[in-house]
Amino acid sequence: xxxxxxxxxxxxxxxxxxxxxxxxxxxxxxxxxxxxxxxxxxxxxxxxxxxxxxxxxxxxxxxxxxxxxxxxxxxxxxxxxxxxxxxxxxxxxxxxxxxxxxxxxxxxxxxxxxxxxxxxxxxxxxxxxxxxxxxxxxxxxxxxxxxxxxxxxxxxxxxxxxxxxxxxxxxxxxxxxxxxxxxxxxxxxxxxxxxxxxxxxxxxxxxxxxxxxxxxxxxxxxxxxxxxxxxxxxxxxxxxxxxxxxxxxxxxxxxxxxxxxxxxxxxxxxxxxxxxxxxxxxxxxxxxxxxxxxxxxxxxxxxxxxxxxxxxxxxxxxxxxxxxxxxxxxxxxxxxxxxxxxxxxxxxxxxxxxxxxxxxxxxxxxxxxxxxxxxxxxxxxxxxxxxxxxxxxxxxxxxxxxxxxxxxx
Amino acid sequence: xxxxxxxxxxxxxxxxxxxxxxxxxxxxxxxxxxxxxxxxxxxxxxxxxxxxxxxxxxxxxxxxxxxxxxxxxxxxxxxxxxxxxxxxxxxxxxxxxxxxxxxxxxxxxxxxxxxxxxxxxxxxxxxxxxxxxxxxxxxxxxxxxxxxxxxxxxxxxxxxxxxxxxxxxxxxxxxxxxxxxxxxxxxxxxxxxxxxxxxxxxxxxxxxxxxxxxxxxxxxxxxxxxxxxxxxxxxxxxxxxxxxxxxxxxxxxxxxxxxxxxxxxxxxxxxxxxxxxxxxxxxxxxxxxxxxxxxxxxxxxxxxxxxxxxxxxxxxxxxxxxxxxxxxxxxxxxxxxxxxxxxxxxxxxxxxxxxxxxxxxxxxxxxxxxxxxxxxxxxxxxxxxxxxxxxxxxxxxxxxxxxxxxxxxxxxxxxxxxxxxxxxxxxxxxxxxxxxxxxx
Numbered sequence: 074x075x076x077x078x079x080x081x082x083x084x085x086x087x088x089x090x091x092x093x094x095x096x097x098x099x100x101x102x103x104x105x106x107x108x109x110x111x112x113x114x115x116x117x118x119x120x121x122x123x124x125x126x127x128x129x130x131x132x133x134x135x136x137x138x139x140x141x142x143x144x145x146x147x148x149x150x151x152x153x154x155x156x157x158x159x160x161x162x163x164x165x166x167x168x169x170x171x172x173x174x175x176x177x178x179x180x181x182x183x184x185x186x187x188x189x190x191x192x193x194x195x196x197x198x199x200x201x202x203x204x205x206x207x208x209x210x211x212x213x214x215x216x217x218x219x220x221x222x223x224x225x226x227x228x229x230x231x232x233x234x235x236x237x238x239x240x241x242x243x244x245x246x247x248x249x250x251x252x253x254x255x256x257x258x259x260x261x262x263x264x265x266x267x268x269x270x271x272x273x274x275x276x277x278x279x280x281x282x283x284x285x286x287x288x289x290x291x292x293x294x295x296x297x298x299x300x301x302x303x304x305x306x307x308x309x310x311x312x313x314x315x316x317x318x319x320x321x322x323x324x325x326x327x328x329x330x331x332x333x334x335x336x337x338x339x340x341x342x343x344x345x346x347x348x349x350x351x352x353x354x355x356x357x358x359x360x361x362x363x364x365x366x367x368x369x370x371x372x373x374x375x376x377x378x379x380x381x382x383x384x385x386x387x388x389x390x391x392x393x394x395x396x397x398x399x400x401x402x403x404x405x406x407x408x409x410x411x412x413x414x415x416x417x418x419x420x421x422x423x424x425x426x427x428x429x430x431x432x433x434x435x436x437x438x439x440x441x442x443x444x445x446x447x448x449x450x451x452x453x454x455x456x457x458x459x460x461x462x463x464x465x466x467x468x469x470x471x472x473x474x475x476x477x478x479x480x481x482x
Numbered sequence: 483x484x485x486x487x488x489x490x491x492x493x494x495x496x497x498x499x500x501x502x503x504x505x506x507x508x509x510x511x512x513x514x515x516x517x518x519x520x521x522x523x524x525x526x527x528x529x530x531x532x533x534x535x536x537x538x539x540x541x542x543x544x545x546x547x548x549x550x551x552x553x554x555x556x557x558x559x560x561x562x563x564x565x566x567x568x569x570x571x572x573x574x575x576x577x578x579x580x581x582x583x584x585x586x587x588x589x590x591x592x593x594x595x596x597x598x599x600x601x602x603x604x605x606x607x608x609x610x611x612x613x614x615x616x617x618x619x620x621x622x623x624x625x626x627x628x629x630x631x632x633x634x635x636x637x638x639x640x641x642x643x644x645x646x647x648x649x650x651x652x653x654x655x656x657x658x659x660x661x662x663x664x665x666x667x668x669x670x671x672x673x674x675x676x677x678x679x680x681x682x683x684x685x686x687x688x689x690x691x692x693x694x695x696x697x698x699x700x701x702x703x704x705x706x707x708x709x710x711x712x713x714x715x716x717x718x719x720x721x722x723x724x725x726x727x728x729x730x731x732x733x734x735x736x737x738x739x740x741x742x743x744x745x746x747x748x749x750x751x752x753x754x755x756x757x758x759x760x761x762x763x764x765x766x767x768x769x770x771x772x773x774x775x776x777x778x779x780x781x782x783x784x785x786x787x788x789x790x791x792x793x794x795x796x797x798x799x800x801x802x803x804x805x806x807x808x809x810x811x812x813x814x815x816x817x818x819x820x821x822x823x824x825x826x827x828x829x830x831x832x833x834x835x836x837x838x839x840x841x842x843x844x845x846x847x848x849x850x851x852x853x854x855x856x857x858x859x860x861x862x863x864x865x866x867x868x869x870x871x872x873x874x875x876x877x878x879x880x881x882x883x884x885x886x887x888x889x890x891x892x893x894x895x896x897x898x899x900x901x902x903x904x905x906x907x908x909x910x911x912x913x914x915x916x917x918x919x920x921x922x
Binding site: 145147148149150151152153154155156157158160204205206207208248251252253254255256257308309310311312448453461462463466468469470471472 | 501502503504505506507508510555579581592860861862863864865875909910911912914915917918919920921922
């Protein structure tokens with residue numbers, strides 16, 4: 074006999090995958106990070122592959138430059154209506170980057186290189202069974218971009234560069250389904266998939282004088298397509314037919330970023346730089362999941378995101394204390410692209426204030442050790458997700474130390 | 483420890499602390515209300531009745547119990563309920579969802595069935611009155627007018643368990659605890675019996691008329707007596723209105739035109755059988771045929787919009803000619819006239835309750851209006867709740883009483899009104915922290 078359920082359920086199963094502004098990580102070079110996260114004007118090191126491909130041909134020869142960071146994010150939620158409070162679990166996420174590249178010949182015009190970096194990502198793990206579990210229990214997004222790049226110094230003053238971006242990534246999320254089994258346990262939905270996308274990164278570097286650099290770069294939008302992701306469900310057997318394990322497709326845009334900036338050396342040993350990043354978050358308009366088999370009666374769920382474009386401002390300074398030691402400090406204001414009514418607990422975003430610092434030390438003439446630290450705090454944001462009706466007061470903080478090494482050939 | 487160590491230690495502590503957000507919970511307060519002794523008065527809804535029975539976890543998830551938990555955060559006192567030992571149900575088994583196999587089609591479908599677990603209520607009929615006084619004296623089945631009947635408790639198996647004086651009227655039980663704060667949600671059963679039995683009783687029923695609408699004069703006297711007794715010691719409190727029973731799944735699950743015909747042959751043979759009468763059928767949705775003795779000769783007619791089929795109707799028979807070949811008997815139908823009687827009485831009773839609140843300077847909760855909001859759907863923390871049977875999440879399997887989550891919504895509506903009326907700031911209940919229905 075075929076077991077069949079006559080009831081169909083219309084419990085909300087929204088597409089949940091918003092990562093907030095937090096899904097952009099500005100951690101692609103330790104030196105740049107230590108100066109507030111900017112670096113489009115002056116080609117400090119091989120990480121300019123990311124910050125401005127136009128600067129690559131200005132480096133003194135080929136450099137290998139790599140670093141690893143540990144993001145320790147913490148989010149707290151307080152529901153002022155019922156006093157329920159929750160925190161995210163302590164988790165460490167480890168973005169990294171590795172660049173090989175520079176000018177082929179010391180005084181030559183051509184620069185080449187390749188970079189591997191993690192420009193977007195996030196992770197939010199709420200306490201198990203928390204009050205917002207039907208909106209999200211936990212979510213994690215990782216991206217790795219690979220960028221082969223060429224750069225050409227047209228004149229002493231002007232150089233340009235272009236790189237092709239090959240993006241890969243993966244996403245996983247878990248949430249509760251409001252159907253309780255005989256033991257009172259919620260159903261569980263789990264989505265897991267790999268995603269791919271393509272894009273490019275172009276830049277122009279302008280050296281007005283030895284003491285003054287300008288730069289402009291444009292990193293294109295990369296649509297990360299997840300195909301044949303796994304959607305698995307664990308629900309009471311009486312309703313299991315409504316929640317078949319199936320495949321899903323989804324697309325998450327990694328937005329375009331236009332950067333302009335200047336670096337100025339007013340005194341010997343001291344440089345200040347200012348960057349502006351305009352991020353095209355309005356690309357993140359809707360997030361849709363298409364399922365191979367209908368989940369709870371629908372093969373597509375779409376969720377409005379309606380992010381808006383945002384301009385971040387980054388200010389930093391570099392002080393060459395000795396021939397071997399340089400000290401850096403910086404800060405940034407990174408406003409949230411998430412509108413009121415669209416703030417959900419998968420990453421409850423808010424305007425961020427960023428403070429950074431770091432140092433580089435050269436024990437050998439070709440070897441540089443780097444360390445940087447970033448502290449991010451968001452405004453307390455009282456916000457709501459219209460889609461889930463879940464809201465409250467949120468605050469995010471994150472502490473991100475990183476270490477790295479660079480070697481000049 | 484020298485200054486330098488202190489400084490370093492202090493900075494380290496500061497750095498560590500500043501890596502974690504530190505949000506404060508709001509400053510909740512009782513607004514000068516005294517919750518030392520909270521007394522909940524009412525019927526099945528107050529007792530925690532759910533899934534057609536009373537059982538321990540239902541009592542533990544009663545809305546008064548939830549309120550007491552919230553009151554405790556602003557200085558409330560202990561809260562004692564007359565808990566049963568039984569989890570299966572007292573005196574009869576609760577309903578659970580089970581797979582029922584249709585004898586004709588052989589298909590299994592999810593339906594409410596009596597809990598098949600062995601009965602565990604032995605000894606639950608013994609009096610636990612000596613453990614009292616209790617803070618929750620909700621009695622399933624009690625009408626407002628029953629508060630005036632001496633000896634009522636000896637006739638009601640629930641009251642008999644924990645009432646102190648079985649010969650006195652239930653008013654005496656109100657005096658057992660001198661409350662500092664109370665909620666009273668009474669009156670639902672003064673019209674519900676009439677409604678759920680399809681309007682078989684009287685419209686101006688007296689003390690002994692079951693399945694009737696209570697006489698409004700008696701209702702007024704009973705309400706007055708209850709409120710006077712509760713406020714005698716200066717207690718503040720809440721009076722809660724009677725919901726419109728026609729908004730609950732018991733009446734809304736089976737639509738009046740729920741007779742769906744899919745074959746022309748069925749339509750033709752029914753039309754042939756009813757030839758010469760106003761009763762007509764077509765493909766698709768058709769109004770059910772019901773018993774109506776006022777119709778000459780055939781004593782039946784088709785339902786019209788605004789009339790209701792009770793959930794107690796033998797649903798399996800609806801597929802086998804009940805409501806088409808045979809009329810649905812009147813005790814399963816609330817016809818337009820009966821609906822009007824129930825609505826009029828409910829509005830009348832609620833006017834009296836609102837007036838009593840005004841007269842005694844008490845908060846008034848329009849629960850009927852709130853449950854209508856629930857009918858149209860409430861999006862709460864990622865879950866859509868509504869008044870749909872089984873799927874809606876708020877009503878239990880009897881279609882009348884609530885699930886713990888449904889009761890949590892009721893508790894929140896009460897808290898909202900307490901906060902507004904008394905200027906208190908009591909935290910609401912986290913609805914999703916409670917259980918909904920369990921699926922096999």
